[in-house]
Amino acid sequence: MMIDHTTVWIVIIALAIGSFLIRFSFLGIVGERPMPEWLLRHLRYTPVAVLPGLVAPLVLWPAATGGMTDPARLGAALMTLSVGYFSRNVLAAILSGAATLYGLLYLLG
Amino acid sequence: MTSSNPKRHFLRGVRDALPFILVIVPFGALFGVVAVEAGLNVVEVMSFSVLVIAGAAQFTAVQLMTENAPTLIVILTSLAVNMRMAMYSASLTPYLGQAPIWKRALVAYFMVDQAYALSQIKFEMERELTVSERFAYYLGTVVPLAPLWYGASYVGAVAGTQVPPALALDFALPITFLAMIAPALRTLAHVAAATTSVILALVLAWMPYGSGLLVAAIGAMIVGAQVELLMSRKALP
Numbered sequence: 001m002m003i004d005h006t007t008v009w010i011v012i013i014a015l016a017i018g019s020f021l022i023r024f025s026f027l028g029i030v031g032e033r034p035m036p037e038w039l040l041r042h043l044r045y046t047p048v049a050v051l052p053g054l055v056a057p058l059v060l061w062p063a064a065t066g067g068m069t070d071p072a073r074l075g076a077a078l079m080t081l082s083v084g085y086f087s088r089n090v091l092a093a094i095l096s097g098a099a100t101l102y103g104l105l106y107l108l109g
Numbered sequence: 110m111t112s113s114n115p116k117r118h119f120l121r122g123v124r125d126a127l128p129f130i131l132v133i134v135p136f137g138a139l140f141g142v143v144a145v146e147a148g149l150n151v152v153e154v155m156s157f158s159v160l161v162i163a164g165a166a167q168f169t170a171v172q173l174m175t176e177n178a179p180t181l182i183v184i185l186t187s188l189a190v191n192m193r194m195a196m197y198s199a200s201l202t203p204y205l206g207q208a209p210i211w212k213r214a215l216v217a218y219f220m221v222d223q224a225y226a227l228s229q230i231k232f233e234m235e236r237e238l239t240v241s242e243r244f245a246y247y248l249g250t251v252v253p254l255a256p257l258w259y260g261a262s263y264v265g266a267v268a269g270t271q272v273p274p275a276l277a278l279d280f281a282l283p284i285t286f287l288a289m290i291a292p293a294l295r296t297l298a299h300v301a302a303a304t305t306s307v308i309l310a311l312v313l314a315w316m317p318y319g320s321g322l323l324v325a326a327i328g329a330m331i332v333g334a335q336v337e338l339l340m341s342r343k344a345l346p
Contacts, residue, residue, distance in 0.1 A: 047290070055283045
């Protein structure tokens, strides 16, 4: 594939500095001053606000099938989500998602 | 349990973090494989895992780069994934804010979900801990995790090019992220934020340079925060 290596290094360095500053932020600079509650309330939702939106197009329109919705990938996604939701176990969710994907690819392929 | 011995708390941290090895190793190896498949070399993969040390953000960056998103969008979206750590930083501050600056910098570098979650619970339950005992415990939790994260990334990167396409690795990232999101859907507010994120991302997929995802994420955060407010007002008598 065509990834430009200069871009990769710019991204690595920017993410290294940016991630450190995010992690250091309050601990390093704010010290013991209290945090505004409204800010914490928004920060609480960052993972569930970013990751589902990133995944949704990959699940519905996978590049591997030329953007056509694929029953095997859709089934695997739903299985991962339900096992993860009910078991609260990340590893169990990944394993059952992978098993569903390979099972359906084999059956439908 | 109430020993004033930092070494004991360090070892306790190591022990508490051991189960997370089962998550860290496959996740790190997967990052190595996916990144090499996307065209990164081993040095780049290792730089990601050592310097950025944040799995979800690393996967996001690689995914967006394969989609040829502009560099600034790649950086902003990946940093958005890491914004949760500002919250971790804020909630650890009352416990570790008085530690010397180099210790706080070390805590910041190693701030990963598992170390935060374990430490937050420990500090809240054992209020009598000194700052250096807390620091020792925190460091203990990252000792099994960080080196294995680096090592697993390396193994994945080296093995990566030998993975056949029949393994459908294009779908490893969606499955991993879904597995991380699902247990986080604890409250109505989390579900509302996730749903908003999905709908907006799909509806705004036409927006140039992957900027639709950023808009979707900001919208979803606002929805999550508002639903939380609404629910807590309802809970009041």
